[in-house]
Amino acid sequence: TRNIDLAVVAGDGIGIEVVEQGLAVLEAALTGSDVKVSTTPFDLGARRWHATGETLTDEDLAAIRTHDAILLGAIGDPTVPSGVLERGLLLKLRFALDHYVNLRPGKLYPGVRSPLADPGEIDFVVVREGTEGPYVGNGGALRVGTPHELATEVSVNTAFGVERVVRDAFARAQARPRKHLTLVHKHNVLVHAGHLWRRTVEAVNAEFPDVTTDYLHVDAATIFLTTNPSRFDVIVTDNLFGDILTDQAAAITGGIGLAASANINPDRTAPSMFEPVHGSAPDIAGQGKADPTATILSVAMLLDHLGLAVQSQRVEAAVAADLAERGNRVRSTAEVGRELAARVAG
Amino acid sequence: TRNIDLAVVAGDGIGIEVVEQGLAVLEAALTGSDVKVSTTPFDLGARRWHATGETLTDEDLAAIRTHDAILLGAIGDPTVPSGVLERGLLLKLRFALDHYVNLRPGKLYPGVRSPLADPGEIDFVVVREGTEGPYVGNGGALRVGTPHELATEVSVNTAFGVERVVRDAFARAQARPRKHLTLVHKHNVLVHAGHLWRRTVEAVNAEFPDVTTDYLHVDAATIFLTTNPSRFDVIVTDNLFGDILTDQAAAITGGIGLAASANINPDRTAPSMFEPVHGSAPDIAGQGKADPTATILSVAMLLDHLGLAVQSQRVEAAVAADLAERGNRVRSTAEVGRELAARVAG
Ligand SMILES: CC(C)[C@H](C(=O)O)[C@@H](O)C(=O)O
Numbered sequence: 001t002r003n004i005d006l007a008v009v010a011g012d013g014i015g016i017e018v019v020e021q022g023l024a025v026l027e028a029a030l031t032g033s034d035v036k037v038s039t040t041p042f043d044l045g046a047r048r049w050h051a052t053g054e055t056l057t058d059e060d061l062a063a064i065r066t067h068d069a070i071l072l073g074a075i076g077d078p079t080v081p082s083g084v085l086e087r088g089l090l091l092k093l094r095f096a097l098d099h100y101v102n103l104r105p106g107k108l109y110p111g112v113r114s115p116l117a118d119p120g121e122i123d124f125v126v127v128r129e130g131t132e133g134p135y136v137g138n139g140g141a142l143r144v145g146t147p148h149e150l151a152t153e154v155s156v157n158t159a160f161g162v163e164r165v166v167r168d169a170f171a172r173a174q175a176r177p178r179k180h181l182t183l184v185h186k187h188n189v190l191v192h193a194g195h196l197w198r199r200t201v202e203a204v205n206a207e208f209p210d211v212t213t214d215y216l217h218v219d220a221a222t223i224f225l226t227t228n229p230s231r232f233d234v235i236v237t238d239n240l241f242g243d244i245l246t247d248q249a250a251a252i253t254g255g256i257g258l259a260a261s262a263n264i265n266p267d268r269t270a271p272s273m274f275e276p277v278h279g280s281a282p283d284i285a286g287q288g289k290a291d292p293t294a295t296i297l298s299v300a301m302l303l304d305h306l307g308l309a310v311q312s313q314r315v316e317a318a319v320a321a322d323l324a325e326r327g328n329r330v331r332s333t334a335e336v337g338r339e340l341a342a343r344v345a346g
Numbered sequence: 347t348r349n350i351d352l353a354v355v356a357g358d359g360i361g362i363e364v365v366e367q368g369l370a371v372l373e374a375a376l377t378g379s380d381v382k383v384s385t386t387p388f389d390l391g392a393r394r395w396h397a398t399g400e401t402l403t404d405e406d407l408a409a410i411r412t413h414d415a416i417l418l419g420a421i422g423d424p425t426v427p428s429g430v431l432e433r434g435l436l437l438k439l440r441f442a443l444d445h446y447v448n449l450r451p452g453k454l455y456p457g458v459r460s461p462l463a464d465p466g467e468i469d470f471v472v473v474r475e476g477t478e479g480p481y482v483g484n485g486g487a488l489r490v491g492t493p494h495e496l497a498t499e500v501s502v503n504t505a506f507g508v509e510r511v512v513r514d515a516f517a518r519a520q521a522r523p524r525k526h527l528t529l530v531h532k533h534n535v536l537v538h539a540g541h542l543w544r545r546t547v548e549a550v551n552a553e554f555p556d557v558t559t560d561y562l563h564v565d566a567a568t569i570f571l572t573t574n575p576s577r578f579d580v581i582v583t584d585n586l587f588g589d590i591l592t593d594q595a596a597a598i599t600g601g602i603g604l605a606a607s608a609n610i611n612p613d614r615t616a617p618s619m620f621e622p623v624h625g626s627a628p629d630i631a632g633q634g635k636a637d638p639t640a641t642i643l644s645v646a647m648l649l650d651h652l653g654l655a656v657q658s659q660r661v662e663a664a665v666a667a668d669l670a671e672r673g674n675r676v677r678s679t680a681e682v683g684r685e686l687a688a689r690v691a692g
């Protein structure tokens with residue numbers, strides 16, 4: 001038997017509810033196999049911060065590191081000043097654990113209504129860089145609160161950081177039927193960072209000659225995500241553009257209730273982290289209204305990352321079947337989880 | 347009689363064709379009035395750069411400054427290295443002439459098909475900051491072309507720069523029926539710049555107590571532009587987020603063929619500049635296929651800026667009437683211009 005040591009950061013708001021269902025489906029997927037899961041809950045997020053002032057201590061991080069993977073629900077609460085938990089916990093995990101590939105599929109499942117009139121087939125994946133760009137926290141401010149305030153934010157991009165995520169994106173493109181990679185940036189304005197990205201894509205393309213590439217400015221990418229999302233296969237882009245495009249991608253494929261994500265450390269020097277794209281949604285927290293599907297699809301990505309492809313596919317197939325029949329039926333968080341677990345089990 | 351001295355930068359590709367029609371409609375709008383237009387063409391863009399290596403000389407800029415306004419078609423060509431004309435010409439004009447308000451309406455005219463299944467009424471305006479943010483050109487690179495390359499881009503935000511554009515946005519919101527202003531930023535990650543923007547909106551709100559405000563992270567804004575664009579009235583945001591959101595706004599309201607924009611210097615210390623949101627579209631240049639409507643709507647914004655509200659409304663009404671009847675009729679650039687000029691004239 002193989003044991004999977006899973007760190008569980010349920011977090012805030014609906015994070016707690018959706019993670020519960022994610023774990024139930026994970027159990028169901030492994031039933032009858034020789035793989036067992038043991039979970040360690042980590043009390044991180046708004047409650048902990050209010051109680052102790054801590055976001056993520058060195059001890060927390062060291063303990064999380066010993067696990068095989070992390071399942072995260074959602075972090076954030078309006079009672080905590082903006083940025084504290086994002087920078088101090090969520091982004092700290094992504095950076096400290098070197099999650100340089102933030103993988104976010106944009107897939108319109110049959111039966112799901114897109115807000116687009118003519119969505120066509122949508123099936124792409126965004127490879128969002130996760131450890132650089134304007135997310136590095138390399139900003140500052142002078143004379144705060146005066147008429148002479150100056151605030152800066154620095155986007156940091158390195159050949160090392162860009163090349164490794166671009167290579168990962170090429171490999172993913174090569175493994176897909178269409179073998180197409182689109183770089184999204186804004187190299188006509190952000191010339192230094194943009195040209196590094198562009199040159200890197202050109203250079204790494206030599207290692208993947210069967211992958212075709214194109215380039216879109218980020219503004220144009222939002223147009224094509226509206227008018228012709230079928231054109232996309234794999235998108236590679238920086239941390240901030242990836243944040244923006246993946247929310248738009250979620251919107252056109254049925255909403256953030258369905259959008260999964262994986263923060264991957266491809267070198268496996270630290271555990272990867274799986275989380276729905278949505279936030280803690282304090283307005284509906286604790287009411288059993290949250291859709292756990294995004295978390296459950298993130299569990300499928302977790303299984304895949306751990307080499308359990310068959311189980312991963314079973315979870316995704318269960319979600320696909322559920323979505324195909326879902327219609328406008330209103331179910332609680334637990335009901336969706338229960339029905340999906342039942343489908344997965346058999 | 348009043349004379350309007352107009353600097354005309356037709357630019358590259360379809361810029362030349364659409365500006366011709368824009369000028370024809372401008373003429374038509376002023377026929378019978380005591381306002382005359384005299385135009386000075388400026389040879390700027392790819393052709394000039396290839397011929398002379400120049401983008402925008404001090405003499406060009408000094409000459410442009412003496413005009414009352416600028417009509418710009420489109421700048422850019424694949425034969426010119428990325429960034430050269432954008433930074434050296436288009437952005438140089440916006441920065442040198444202190445176009446701190448980049449105004450971009452997002453309006454779905456009756457008769458125009460939106461790619462959204464259920465667009466509802468869309469009628470908002472984006473006030474995009476035009477002289478700061480990641481557009482300042484404050485980036486750099488080290489060890490270019492080596493495995494140790496480092497490229498940075500710095501977003502610069504000042505209290506002075508943020509406050510003036512926020513105040514302008516509040517004034518615009520106050521003049522609209524719904525009196526609502528949405529700040530879009532990403533203050534949970536870009537904490538220094540984001541908090542400056544947020545505090546500024548709160549502070550300036552005191553001067554406009556009847557304007558309601560809300561806040562959206564830029565990623566969430568792309569969701570609402572897809573699922574509920576009717577919620578927006580005035581959006582105020584930084585230079586880069588504004589670039590992204592206004593292309594998405596164009597997409598949901600019928601495409602960049604219809605999207606107008608104004609680069610405004612509200613203090614009138616230099617001429618404002620009116621330009622369609624679209625680019626030079628080299629693939630269809632010179633074929634009479636470009637839609638001049640975006641330029642013609644930009645001419646309406648120009649007239650309004652020059653205090654010619656009646657004429658501005660006539661141009662917009664002509665466009666609205668044309669769009670209502672347009673259907674799938676295929677017309678050349680000149681035909682659209684001619685029909686719109688005829689509507690405006692009579
Ligand atoms: C909460 C926030 C810091 C985060 C991000 O910007 O990455 C979120 O929007 C996401 O996309 O996971």
Ligand SMILES: CC(C)[C@H](C(=O)O)[C@@H](O)C(=O)O
Pocket residue numbers: 188189219432436437589623
């Ligand atoms: C051409 C480019 C520099 C420009 C911008 O980014 O502002 C364009 O996209 C626009 O929106 O006017």
